[in-house]
Amino acid sequence: MAEYSSLLSDLSENITNEDLEQLKSACKEDIPEDQSNNITSSKEWFSYLEKNDKLAQDNLSYIEHIFEISRRPDLLTRVIEYRTTVLKISEDDEIDTKLTRIPSAKKYKDIIRQPSEDEIIKLAPPPKKA
Secondary structure: OHHHHHHHHHHHHOOOHHHHHHHHHHOOOOOOHHHHHHOOOHHHHHHHHHHOOOOEOOEOHHHHHHHHHOOOHHHHHHHHHHHHHOOOOOOOOHHHOOOOOOOHHHHHOOOOOOOOHHHOOOOOOOOOOO
16 A cells, blocks of 8 residues: 555656646546535545545556547656556556556557458459440
C-alpha cells in the first residue's frame, strides 16, 4: 500500500492545475460536471476516482487510459513502472488481465498485417479494344 500511496503522491506532484483541467476533461463521461467543478487538486481527482471504483492499487487501467489520451507519456510511464515492479505484471501478461490496458499496437496488429498471396484478389486484365 505504501508503494501505491507513493505513486499517487509522485503523480500529483507532476500534475499542474492546467493538467488537472485537461485530465478532468478527459474524464467528463465519468465525472458529472457539478462534481468535476469541486475537484481542485490532483489528490482530490485521485480520491474521486477511487471512491467511484475507477482507481485502486491493483486497478490502474483507467488512469493509464486517461494519461494516454491526454498525451502525458511521463505520467503513463510512471504508472507502467509501478505495474511492472510492484504488481509484477509484465507487458506479456497484460492481455490476460483486467489490471492493464492493451497497447494500441497489440490491439491493431492483426488488422494492419500484410495479406498473403492467397488472400490477394487478382483482377482480370481489361478487355482488348477491337
